[in-house]
Amino acid sequence: MGYNPDMTHASLLSDLIDLNSALSTDSSADLDSRKQRDRRIGQDLQTLRARPARQLHGWLQQVEIPGWQRHGQTSVQLYHLLCVLLAVAGLVSGWGLARAVLYYTGAAPINVFNAIGLLVLPQILLLVLWLVSVLPWRLPLLSSLRAALRFLHPGRLARLVAGLFPQRSRQGLEMVWDADNAVVMAPAARWLLSFWSQLFTVWFNIGVLAALFYLIAFSDLAFAWSTTLKLDDATFHRLVSWLSWPWHSLFPDAVPGRELVEASRYYRLESGSLGGGSAASPALAAQLGGWWPFLVASVVCYGLLPRLLTLLVSWFRFRHHLGQALPRLPGAPELLARMNSPLVTTAARQPEHALTATAPDDSQPWQAPANATTTCTVVCWSDMPGSRELLTPGLRALGVEPHGWLSAGGAHSIEQDRETVAKLCRGDTQGVAVVVRSWEPPLLEFLDFIQALREQCNRRQPVLVLLWGGQEGVAAHDRDAWRLTLQRLKDPDLHIEIIGDAA
Amino acid sequence: MTVPVFAVVGHPNKGKSSIVSTLASDESVAISPVPGTTLEDREYPMVLDGETLYVLIDTPGFQRARAALEWLQAHAGSTVERADTVRRFVEQHRDDARFEAECRLLKPILDGAGILYVVDGSRPFGHEYEAEMEILRWTGQPSLALVNMIGDSDYSAEWEKALGQYFRIVRVFNAMTADFDKRVQLLLAFGQIREAWQAPLAKAVQALEAEQDQRRALAARLVAETLARMIVHTRERRLDDAAQADRLREALRTSYTQDLVAMEQQCRKDVEQVYNYKHLQRHEALVQLLDEDLFDSQTWRLFGLTRQQLIATGGVGGAAAGGVIDVATGGHSLLMGAGIGALIGSVSAWVTADRVADIRVLGQQLGGKRLRVGPMRNINFPYVVLGRALWHQRMLEGRTHACRDPLELTASPGALQVAGGAQRKRLEKLFGKLRKSEAQSPALLDSLAVEIGRLMQVTADTGTINKKSTES
Numbered sequence: 001m002g003y004n005p006d007m008t009h010a011s012l013l014s015d016l017i018d019l020n021s022a023l024s025t026d027s028s029a030d031l032d033s034r035k036q037r038d039r040r041i042g043q044d045l046q047t048l049r050a051r052p053a054r055q056l057h058g059w060l061q062q063v064e065i066p067g068w069q070r071h072g073q074t075s076v077q078l079y080h081l082l083c084v085l086l087a088v089a090g091l092v093s094g095w096g097l098a099r100a101v102l103y104y105t106g107a108a109p110i111n112v113f114n115a116i117g118l119l120v121l122p123q124i125l126l127l128v129l130w131l132v133s134v135l136p137w138r139l140p141l142l143s144s145l146r147a148a149l150r151f152l153h154p155g156r157l158a159r160l161v162a163g164l165f166p167q168r169s170r171q172g173l174e175m176v177w178d179a180d181n182a183v184v185m186a187p188a189a190r191w192l193l194s195f196w197s198q199l200f201t202v203w204f205n206i207g208v209l210a211a212l213f214y215l216i217a218f219s220d221l222a223f224a225w226s227t228t229l230k231l232d233d234a235t236f237h238r239l240v241s242w243l244s245w246p247w248h249s250l251f252p253d254a255v256p257g258r259e260l261v262e263a264s265r266y267y268r269l270e271s272g273s274l275g276g277g278s279a280a281s282p283a284l285a286a287q288l289g290g291w292w293p294f295l296v297a298s299v300v301c302y303g304l305l306p307r308l309l310t311l312l313v314s315w316f317r318f319r320h321h322l323g324q325a326l327p328r329l330p331g332a333p334e335l336l337a338r339m340n341s342p343l344v345t346t347a348a349r350q351p352e353h354a355l356t357a358t359a360p361d362d363s364q365p366w367q368a369p370a371n372a373t374t375t376c377t378v379v380c381w382s383d384m385p386g387s388r389e390l391l392t393p394g395l396r397a398l399g400v401e402p403h404g405w406l407s408a409g410g411a412h413s414i415e416q417d418r419e420t421v422a423k424l425c426r427g428d429t430q431g432v433a434v435v436v437r438s439w440e441p442p443l444l445e446f447l448d449f450i451q452a453l454r455e456q457c458n459r460r461q462p463v464l465v466l467l468w469g470g471q472e473g474v475a476a477h478d479r480d481a482w483r484l485t486l487q488r489l490k491d492p493d494l495h496i497e498i499i500g501d502a503a
Numbered sequence: 504m505t506v507p508v509f510a511v512v513g514h515p516n517k518g519k520s521s522i523v524s525t526l527a528s529d530e531s532v533a534i535s536p537v538p539g540t541t542l543e544d545r546e547y548p549m550v551l552d553g554e555t556l557y558v559l560i561d562t563p564g565f566q567r568a569r570a571a572l573e574w575l576q577a578h579a580g581s582t583v584e585r586a587d588t589v590r591r592f593v594e595q596h597r598d599d600a601r602f603e604a605e606c607r608l609l610k611p612i613l614d615g616a617g618i619l620y621v622v623d624g625s626r627p628f629g630h631e632y633e634a635e636m637e638i639l640r641w642t643g644q645p646s647l648a649l650v651n652m653i654g655d656s657d658y659s660a661e662w663e664k665a666l667g668q669y670f671r672i673v674r675v676f677n678a679m680t681a682d683f684d685k686r687v688q689l690l691l692a693f694g695q696i697r698e699a700w701q702a703p704l705a706k707a708v709q710a711l712e713a714e715q716d717q718r719r720a721l722a723a724r725l726v727a728e729t730l731a732r733m734i735v736h737t738r739e740r741r742l743d744d745a746a747q748a749d750r751l752r753e754a755l756r757t758s759y760t761q762d763l764v765a766m767e768q769q770c771r772k773d774v775e776q777v778y779n780y781k782h783l784q785r786h787e788a789l790v791q792l793l794d795e796d797l798f799d800s801q802t803w804r805l806f807g808l809t810r811q812q813l814i815a816t817g818g819v820g821g822a823a824a825g826g827v828i829d830v831a832t833g834g835h836s837l838l839m840g841a842g843i844g845a846l847i848g849s850v851s852a853w854v855t856a857d858r859v860a861d862i863r864v865l866g867q868q869l870g871g872k873r874l875r876v877g878p879m880r881n882i883n884f885p886y887v888v889l890g891r892a893l894w895h896q897r898m899l900e901g902r903t904h905a906c907r908d909p910l911e912l913t914a915s916p917g918a919l920q921v922a923g924g925a926q927r928k929r930l931e932k933l934f935g936k937l938r939k940s941e942a943q944s945p946a947l948l949d950s951l952a953v954e955i956g957r958l959m960q961v962t963a964d965t966g967t968i969n970k971k972s973t974e975s
Contacts, residue, residue, distance in 0.1 A: 031776050039552070125823050183731040186943040321945075328945040333724050334777075337717055342552045344714045347529035347779075348545055383630045411630035414570050439626045441516040444566040444604075472656065481516065 007053060009319035013079060014072030015057050016326050017172035020181075022060065023331035025068040032345070035338050037063070042339025049340055052327035059339065071172030078169050082158040083199055089157065090200040094207020102215050109224035109266055112291055116298065119208055120243070123303040126201075130310060134194070155196030184328050188321035195318045198311035205303035209296065216292050223291035224266035237261040240294065247297050254293035264288050373401040376433040376464065377424055381446065382410030384435055384468065391435060391468070394499040400464065403429045408449060421452045431462040435499060438467035438474040442485040450489060463491070466499040474498045507557040507700035509693060510544075510611040512639065513621035514632060515564030518651035521678035521905035522621055523547055523561040526686060528779045530904045532561065544607055549707050556707035557693070557700070560616060562608035568634035571605045575641060585641040589613065609642065617696050618646035620666075624675060625654030628665045636669040645696035646670050649689075652677040672696060678905045683715055686903075719900075719963075722774045723956035726892040727948050729770035730955075733763055733888055734937045737877035751874050759876040764789050767888065771895055778899045787895075787912035790888065814852045821848020878938065885934045889955065890919035897962045919958070930954055 007015075026034060041062045048055040060072075101118050104110050159177065162170050175181055177189040215221055225236060237258050241248075244255040264287075327336060378388075378395065388405055395402050404427065408420040424432055432453065436446070450463060467474045467482060483496055511519045524532035527547035547559040565571075571592065579588040593609050596602040612618055618639050622632065639646060648670040650659050659675050666673045676689055687708050694701035738759040740751055767790050775783050825844020895912055902910065933951050936942040 031781065043552075122823065129819075179735070179737070180732065182735055182940065183728075183937065183943045183948055184945045186940065187945070190941075324945050328948060330728050334721055337721055341714070341717055342710060344549070344551055344710050346527040346547060346549045346711075347531065348527070348547050409631065411633070414573055437629070439623075440629060440631070441514070441564075443515065444601075445569060448567070472654075 007057065007319075007323070009315065009322055010076045010079070011057070012053065012319060012322035012326060013176075014076045015053070015060055016072075016322055016329065017075045017175060018060050018070050018072035019056055019326065019329055019332060020175050021071055021172070022063065022065055022068050023329065023335065026065050027331065029065070032347075035343055035345075038335060038338035039341075039343040045339065052332075052336055053323045055336070055339065056326055056332065059335065071168075074169055075172030078162065078165060078173055082162060083196070085161060086154065086158055086196055086200045087203040090154070090203030091207040091210070093200075094204035094209075095211045096207075097204075098208040098211030099215070102212065102221065104215070104219065104221055109222040109264070109288055111266070112223050112225040112264070112295070113227055115223070115295055116240075116243070119295070120298045120302050123201075123205075123299075123306075127302070127306050127310070130194075130197075134313075153193050153197040154200035155193040157200070158196045159193075181329075184325050184330070188318060188325050191314055191318035191321055195311065195314035198307055198314045201307045202304065202311050205299055205307055208299050208303065212292070212296055212299065216289075220289065221292060222288040223295075224264045224288060225261070226266040233258070233262045233265060236265075243298060243302075244294060246301050251293065251297055254297035256291060256294050260287065260290050264291065373399050374431050374462065375401045375403040375429045376431040377404040377406060377427050377429045378402045379420065379424070379432065379434045380405065380407045381434050381436045381449075382408075382440065384437065391499065394468075395433065395466070397500060398464070398466070398497055400431075400433050402433070403427075409446065414445075417449055418452070421449065421456055424453060425457040429461075431464060433464040433466055435466045435468050436482075438469045438478040438482065438498075441478075442482050447485070447489060450486075450491070450494065454491065460493055462493050462495060465494065465496045467496065468499050505699045505703070506555050507693065507697070507703055508560065508611065508614075508616040509557065509619050510560045510562055510608065510616040511619045511621060512562050512608045512612070512635075513564060514623075514635065515566070517564070517621050517623040518653050518678050518905075519564065519621045520561055521653075521903075522619070522649060522651060522676070523559050524905040525678045525681060525903040526559055526689070528904050530780060530782065530907075532904070544611060549711075551707070551710045556703045556710070557690075558616075559619075560611045562611070563604040565608065565635045565638075566604040567601060568605070568631070568638060571602060572634045572638050575638065579641075586613075586643040589638070589641050605638075609638070612639070612642045612644050616644065617693065617700070618642070618644050619693070620646060620648045620670060621651050622648065622662055622666070623653045624650035624659040624662050625652050625656045627658050628661050632665070636666070640669055647672040647674065647693065647696050649673075650675045653679075679903055680901075681903055682901055683711075687711060718777050719896075719959050720952070720956055721777045722896050723959055724948075724952045725770055725773045725777070726889070726896070726955050727952040729766050730885055730888055730892070731937050731948060731951065733766050733879070734885055734934065735878055735940075735943070736762055736766070737875055738762065739873050739875040742872040742874050748874055752876075755874060755876045763879075767891070770892065774892075774896055775899060779904065780899065784909035785912060786909050787891075790891065810853070810856060813856055814849045817848035817850075817852025818845040819848070821845045821851070824848070880938075882931075882934075885930075886919045889958070893919060893955075893958055893962050896959055900963060926954065926957070 038059070041059050042055075044062065045055045045058040048058060098119065101115050102110055162173060176185055176192060178185070182189075237256070240256050240261065248255045326332065373396070376395075378391070378400075384391075384407070388402070392402055406420050406423060408417045412420075434450075436442070450465075453463065465482065465486060467479060469475065469478070479496070479498065486494055486496060511523055513519050520532050523545075524530065527549075529547060532545075532547075543563065545561045547561065549556045549558070575585070575588050575592055578591065579585055589609060590613050592602075593606045593613060596606050599606075620636065620639060622628075646669075648666040650662050650666070650673065652659065652675065663673050663675075672692060672695055674689060674692055676685065681689070690704055690708055690711075694704040736759070738755050740755055742748055742751065771785060771787075775781075821844035822841040823844070825840035825842065825847075828840030828844075891912070895910075898910055898912060929950075933947060933954065936947055937951075
């Protein structure tokens with residue numbers, strides 16, 4: 001998943017924060033409407049399909065989500081503010097440290113040793129440590145060292161300062177280092193920390209250089225070097241020559257000569273004597289000021305330039321990882337899929353309303369007269385399989401004595417059904433029993449038959465609808481279906497029972 | 504291009520709506536054992552980016568087929584007039600409540616829809632169906648019969664004999680258990696009833712297959728995201744005093760467990776949405792913590808560093824300062840400066856750490872003891888979570904939208920057993936990297952999603968999550 005190189009890191013950061021909140025707010029919306037909306041936007045942005053970060057940026061511009069609060073711009077403003085604060089902190093620190101190191105009252109010259117030791121060597125060391133911290137190898141020792149080195153990142157200051165801002169302002173930016181997003185955001189968070197640290201350090205070096213130039217311009221600095229250690233002039237000259245190697249051909253004036261090294265050695269015991277005990281003369285004082293090009297070149301070469309480079313690297317890596325994280329945020333792959341894949345819908349345009357489940361009414365169970373049977377003409381509805389001998393025991397168990405057998409429904413014509421009704425009306429049985437196959441649902445033509453029976457016979461006699469389930473028995477849902485359907489007739493003498501199979 | 508339209512017709516309660524629900528992947532289709540649930544025609548168009556590729560129409564079941572057929576027989580002059588007679592029947596009975604169902608189901612057929620006649624193959628054939636089939640034959644429209652196996656008994660052979668007399672193509676199809684391939688095959692079979700419909704149906708099948716692949720990829724991505732979050736998740740609280748630890752530990756472990764359960768349940772819902780399930784009920788045992796390996800520790804922290812890290816940092820600082828002296832001596836000090844500096848730095852950090860930690864800045868203590876639960880270190884934990892997720896996805900993929908019972912996941916086979924050595928190694932490596940904060944990256948999620956996608960493919964091919972795995 002690539003990203004568009006023309007997107008600034010501020011834009012990516014803003015998009016990332018906005019996308020995170022948008023997806024979170026959007027997740028409660030109806031999926032079908034999201035699919036339609038995102039596909040429509042996706043088709044508008046079809047040309048950006050190969051650049052998901054750019055496409056997501058376009059989506060963020062077009063989408064409207066109720067209740068969605070965009071924190072991106074606010075967070076980027078906070079991010080920029082933190083950058084400025086870090087730059088100011090670096091500038092002040094650099095200025096302050098340089099003023100302290102180059103503190104000069106005229107009573108004694110500035111020790112070049114201190115200046116190199118505090119302004120140059122730590123920078124080299126920190127640069128090496130930074131390189132260690134960004135090495136791609138995952139050795140256990142390096143991992144522990146990296147964890148320890150996090151403490152040395154001045155960029156941590158920015159996170160601490162961010163914590164002082166109101167929740168509303170900082171919540172967007174905090175998603176970058178939020179533990180919940182660690183897997184997606186960890187590399188971007190690491191490089192953000194590195195970027196902030198390098199920003200601090202670049203401005204620290206600018207502060208050092210500014211202080212150096214200020215002191216050079218507005219005071220007459222005199223440098224010397226002094227040490228208790230047994231270090232002769234030649235060794236010290238060799239040391240500064242090594243340090244000056246990077247610029248010796250470009251700026252030869254910034255390479256201290258042997259004469260300068262010899263002339264600027266300082267011994268405190270001989271009343272602050274320089275140059276092997278001779279009193280400092282104006283010429284010598286001017287010569288001693290000759291250390292400043294070396295110091296400036298050292299700070300630029302070992303401080304400012306490498307830090308500009310690391311700042312650039314951190315900036316690029318931060319932007320790269322923001323671009324990598326954007327299309328991988330939880331929910332973003334689904335969003336991209338919705339935008340870039342043809343919208344397939346197979347469902348009805350409007351969902352069907354759920355049916356209200358109605359329980360069948362059991363208020364009219366069939367009760368055969370006590371110690372007696374009810375004689376009934378039995379109607380086999382719609383090709384009842386099985387023989388009369390099979391059904392008779394079941395009928396008797398229900399208190400029904402079969403008295404004549406008829407059939408209707410199924411392969412019979414409507415006219416034959418009418419004849420069956422007429423025969424039933426002519427009969428003298430106490431009731432009518434209609435045996436039906438329980439798995440076949442009650443159709444309206446069956447209700448027509450029952451109603452015709454009632455209307456034509458013109459007498460109240462019990463009608464028993466007997467559900468026959470074959471060898472598998474009557475399923476509860478089939479029984480309920482029959483009960484619910486026949487309840488529509490509101491016939492108090494219509495009863496539904498289950499008839500057993502003698503087999 | 505002619506848009507194929509299919510009217511799903513038949514006896515009430517024989518699974519017409521189930522078939523529509525399955526083919527349309529629409530769980531909102533009302534399915535009820537009560538006959539007459541479908542009161543009017545409902546269209547289920549398959550639309551690909553605005554282009555309708557086919558339309559399914561769910562219709563009410565026949566209610567008075569014999570009476571309708573008698574009317575047709577009484578009014579038809581000759582065989583060639585049959586279709587017109589059916590049309591006249593519909594026109595004349597449009598406002599007749601007696602034939603409302605028949606008019607509704609015949610209307611789309613007379614408008615050109617193909618007939619999908621549905622019967623229940625788990626119940627025996629009955630003569631009452633003959634009137635229905637005869638009416639459909641009279642319409643003269645291309646037709647296909649579907650034997651829907653609702654119950655356990657099998658009367659499909661009997662049905663195929665009967666249906667074969669009325670329909671050129673007869674297919675057995677179980678709307679409750681048909682997997683994606685069977686659904687696709689059925690759609691392609693619809694194309695056999697009219698040649699002009701083959702192209703749009705083939706296009707529809709292609710789109711559905713692409714969508715199915717994408718669903719699996721998205722499901723794999725969702726599972727990968729959740730798994731990654733569950734692996735790295737921790738819960739941490741500051742301890743004001745040592746006595747608080749025991750009290751907090753249990754509360755913290757409960758919160759931690761709830762977090763994991765919530766993450767897993769959210770993943771389930773998200774995956775279900777991918778498969779078009781919005782209101783699916785699920786029965787599943789909640790994810791269990793592998794207690795003996797649940798990492799639970801008290802750590803002391805200052806500026807986000809543990810005591811060891813702080814001592815190491817002090818040591819580095821001291822060594823740096825001492826190193827300046829070593830450099831100044833041109834190496835004559837034999838790195839004693841760095842060594843002594845490191846020692847002084849480390850000891851200083853160790854001695855002063857507690858005092859610095861107690862300092863309050865803006866009301867916040869700089870450091871102190873913290874109680875942390877998680878992350879889960881048990882190496883089986885990701886396999887348990889993954890096994891459950893794959894089982895859920897498998898059940899969803901094998902389920903149809905006609906099935907309205909809760910999704911039963913209680914029989915999940917548990918931890919995933921990856922038989923393929925190479926795949927197991929790849930998964931191990933990914934899980935290992937996820938556990939290390941400095942190795943975490945979005946690319947890990949991509950790789951994990953790819954591996955899970957492969958496992959889902961294996962699961963789909965074998966029908967089980969632990970049967971076998973493939974090397975890829």
